[in-house]
Amino acid sequence: MTMQDPMARAIPDRLQSPFARALRSWETILLVVLLAVCLTNSFLSPYFLNAWNLSDATFNFTEKALIAFAMAMLIIAGDIDLSVASIIALASTAMGLVMTMGAGVPVIVLTGIVTGLICGAINGVLVAGLGLPSIVVTIGTMSLFRGVAFVVLGDKAFTGYPKEFAYFGQGYVWWVISFELVLFAVAAVIYWALLHRTGFGRAVYAIGNNATAARFSGIRVDRVRFVLFLLTGMMSGIAAVCLTSRLGSTRPSIATGWELEIVTMVVLGGVNILGGSGRITGVVLAALIMGMVTFGFGLLNVPGIVMSIFLGLLLIGTIAIPLLLRRR
Amino acid sequence: MSLLRHREVLLALAILVALVVIALRFPAFVAPASLANVFNDTAPLMILVIGQMIVILTKCIDLSVAANLALTGMVAALMNGAGVPLPVILLAVVVMGAALGAINGLLVWKLGIPSIVVTLGTMTIYRGVIFLLTDGKWVNAHEMTDAFKALPRLVVLGLPVMSWVAVALIAVFAVVLIRTPLGRAFYAVGGNPHAAVYAGIDVGRTQFWAFTLSGVLAGITGYLWVARYAVAYVDIAGGFELDVVAACVIGGVAIAGGAGSIWGAILGALFLGVIKNALPVVGISPFWQMAISGSAIILAVAFNAAQGRPKGRLILREAAR
Numbered sequence: 001m002t003m004q005d006p007m008a009r010a011i012p013d014r015l016q017s018p019f020a021r022a023l024r025s026w027e028t029i030l031l032v033v034l035l036a037v038c039l040t041n042s043f044l045s046p047y048f049l050n051a052w053n054l055s056d057a058t059f060n061f062t063e064k065a066l067i068a069f070a071m072a073m074l075i076i077a078g079d080i081d082l083s084v085a086s087i088i089a090l091a092s093t094a095m096g097l098v099m100t101m102g103a104g105v106p107v108i109v110l111t112g113i114v115t116g117l118i119c120g121a122i123n124g125v126l127v128a129g130l131g132l133p134s135i136v137v138t139i140g141t142m143s144l145f146r147g148v149a150f151v152v153l154g155d156k157a158f159t160g161y162p163k164e165f166a167y168f169g170q171g172y173v174w175w176v177i178s179f180e181l182v183l184f185a186v187a188a189v190i191y192w193a194l195l196h197r198t199g200f201g202r203a204v205y206a207i208g209n210n211a212t213a214a215r216f217s218g219i220r221v222d223r224v225r226f227v228l229f230l231l232t233g234m235m236s237g238i239a240a241v242c243l244t245s246r247l248g249s250t251r252p253s254i255a256t257g258w259e260l261e262i263v264t265m266v267v268l269g270g271v272n273i274l275g276g277s278g279r280i281t282g283v284v285l286a287a288l289i290m291g292m293v294t295f296g297f298g299l300l301n302v303p304g305i306v307m308s309i310f311l312g313l314l315l316i317g318t319i320a321i322p323l324l325l326r327r328r
Numbered sequence: 329m330s331l332l333r334h335r336e337v338l339l340a341l342a343i344l345v346a347l348v349v350i351a352l353r354f355p356a357f358v359a360p361a362s363l364a365n366v367f368n369d370t371a372p373l374m375i376l377v378i379g380q381m382i383v384i385l386t387k388c389i390d391l392s393v394a395a396n397l398a399l400t401g402m403v404a405a406l407m408n409g410a411g412v413p414l415p416v417i418l419l420a421v422v423v424m425g426a427a428l429g430a431i432n433g434l435l436v437w438k439l440g441i442p443s444i445v446v447t448l449g450t451m452t453i454y455r456g457v458i459f460l461l462t463d464g465k466w467v468n469a470h471e472m473t474d475a476f477k478a479l480p481r482l483v484v485l486g487l488p489v490m491s492w493v494a495v496a497l498i499a500v501f502a503v504v505l506i507r508t509p510l511g512r513a514f515y516a517v518g519g520n521p522h523a524a525v526y527a528g529i530d531v532g533r534t535q536f537w538a539f540t541l542s543g544v545l546a547g548i549t550g551y552l553w554v555a556r557y558a559v560a561y562v563d564i565a566g567g568f569e570l571d572v573v574a575a576c577v578i579g580g581v582a583i584a585g586g587a588g589s590i591w592g593a594i595l596g597a598l599f600l601g602v603i604k605n606a607l608p609v610v611g612i613s614p615f616w617q618m619a620i621s622g623s624a625i626i627l628a629v630a631f632n633a634a635q636g637r638p639k640g641r642l643i644l645r646e647a648a649r
Contacts, residue, residue: 080444132629135389135444136573136583140625143570147619154615260448273445303464305562309456312449316435323439 026270030285037292045299053295055176059246061265061291062180063239064258065283068265069191070231072283075266076195077225078208078275079134081123081232085258086145091115091240093149096158096250105164112244113237119145120233124226142259149252158250169246180242184287187235192280200224208275257308264315265290273319335580335635339595343602350606357609364487370601371494372397372549372565374594376572377579378501379429379542381593384576385514386531386538387521387585388436388443393546394568395454396428398560400550402458405467405560408476417476421547428454429543433536440532443539451569458562469558480556490552497545502590514538518585567618574621575600578628600624 041048048054067084074081094115095108103111123141127134171179195201203224206214215221244250263273269286271278290311297307351358376393383390400421407417428450435446469477480490487495505511516524517534524531554560579596581588600621607614 126626126630130630130633132633133583136577136629137626139570139573140577140622140629142622143574143618143625144622147616147622150615150618151613154613257452260452263445263448267445273442303459305456305459305464308452309460312451312453312456316441316446316449319441319445320435320439323441 027279027282027285030268030270030282030289034285034289034292037289037296041292041296041299044296048295048299051176055178055181057291057295058178058181058184060294061287062178062184063242063246064262064265064290065184065287066187066239066242067232067235067258068262068269068283068287069187069280070228070235071262072266072269072271072278072280073191073195073201073204074228074232075263075271075273076208076275076278077204077228078211079127079225079228080138080263081134081229082138082259082263083119083123083142083145084232084236084262085255086142086149087116087119087233087236088240088243088255088258089149089252090119090145091237092244092250092254093152093158093252095240095244097152099158099161099165105162108161108165109168109241112241113234116233116235116237116240117230118233119236120230121226123233124229127229128222128225146252153250153252159248161245161248165245166248167245169242169244169248180246183238183242188280188284195280200227204228205276208272208277260308260315261290261311264311267315268318336589336592336595339579339592339599343595343599346599346602346606350610354609357606364491366601366605367598368488368491369605370597371490372553373568373571373575373597373601374494375497375545375549375552376542376568377575377593377597378497378590379538379545380572381576381579381581381588381590382501382505382514383443383535383538383542384573384581384583385518385585385588386535387518388535388538389447389573389583390429390432390539390542391444391447391569391573392428392432392450392454393542393572394565395451396425396543396546397550397553397568398562398564398566399428399454399458400424400547401554401564402461402467402550402560402562404476404551405472405554406461408473409467409471414475414479418551421551422544423547425543425545425547425550426540427543429540429546430536432543433539436539437532437536443535455562462562464562467554467560472555472558477555477558480552490556493548493552497548498590498594505590510534510537515586518582519587570625571600571621574625574628577625577632580628580632582632583629596628 038048071081071084091112095112098111099108119141123134123138126132126137126141168179173179173182195204203214203219206217206219207221207224211221240255243255247254265286266278266283267273268289269278269283271282293310294307297310347358356362376397380390380393403424404417404421407420408414412420432443432446432450435441436443480488480493482489484492505514513524513529513534516527516529517531521531524534553565557564575596576588576593577583577596578599579588579592579594581593581596603620603624604617607616607620
């Protein structure tokens, strides 16, 4: 993703009051949108404001959001990983393989996460190690990883996961709070801290804004980029554990099209697709919005593919609207 | 220039070696009729690769080609069902393909949105529109007229019309790319956008035309695809955009823009086509196709990088002397 940025980045005006600045921020807009979506949903259906239904709605975004946090950091650093959905497919396939060999739940979970890490490392070596463009590399690995899943499974599926394994995708920590929702919240805090409160996070911004300058300031650019690919791979592995557990089966076509939804989530969250700016808070709000919109479409019995039209428009719209406003 | 020519020779050799290896065990595969069949089977990929190569030359990427093909193909099938005469349908697919490509082009040109985001978005939008048009129903062979289905399969001088369309388009675009100001602009915009601006070339507008042409080619392929396979539904050519990008990368088209030749891209498409058709012959499961394409992309990108950044094409040979 090495492109010159045609857009001048907004520099926060220090003379403004914090309140006025907050009011104009992208996150505020997202918050208003989120409230509007929830309000619309509650008018659409009497079933919306029900704790269990709302809890079910969270499954629409938790797994994708786990990956979106890592993807946000990667995109801020000026790269992209289009292979995440294929990593889910491969990690899920690996989990199915060890499951059929009679492995227990801890081994199955570990296999999923380690497969994700290995895939991330492969992307990282190719992009950061060999200096290849991340778009093409991850389009290649997108084909390769899912291809391997197809070679292993063909048109068959792995089913019959152990009962205890169902907890990761179907279990509840307390009342309506699912394990996945807790995982989402924990991951959000960790990634927020990592990006906004550590030197590593500052390095990510520095690389996204000017990789050459970052290198001359003593940031180990290639190492940071490698770690970022490792993170997207690992999060894809974790998402694979949750998704496989929730579906209770592995098919090679699992999570098809998720890369688009995840990139949409990140961009809707206010992360500049060209790198250099964005916040985890925005990604969290974008995840909630997308989850609630999906839920709303479900309440209206709209088929999933119409949802994807909406997602495509949302993706282009969220980038286009700020650009159009800036033109005036 | 020698470096680029070198790449095409290498690819041609790789394809020949593959054919020889297969021929040693399965001589029937290299019979003229069989090879013609492989060529015809690869025709849609070759046509799309021309457009994708032009888009990549201008530093962009078009992931919506397969969705454009599917949508235009579906519209062609629906028009055919409504009794529209074939010449009108053929005109319509060109116009419609161009329009869908122009949407990408306008978003890239007028708003400066990165092409990967635009085409990821339009990819899902176009597929979704097919669903809206048909409610998810298929258009099957018995719902298509014979004339509609027969045209791509009509054999002229030993090759079906579908192959001839590919050959004609390759010839036309080879001339466009090498002999016209627009063709030179595609190279210039990708090779050095700043220099292109100073030379009086509008970068955005050139990218717009690249996307529009890519759309036209996708539209034409849409008709050919639907008519040849005699079926149209939401998911036809699903994931095909990846093969198209793969063929370009294998053909030595620089993803950073500004370098690549139409012959390399076509050879890249043929390379994938030979592998795809050889798999069942050799007795390997077709499920390997995806993994092989992916590996080929990665190897080709690594190979391109190892060869050093390909220099942009010399646009003014006289000045270089």
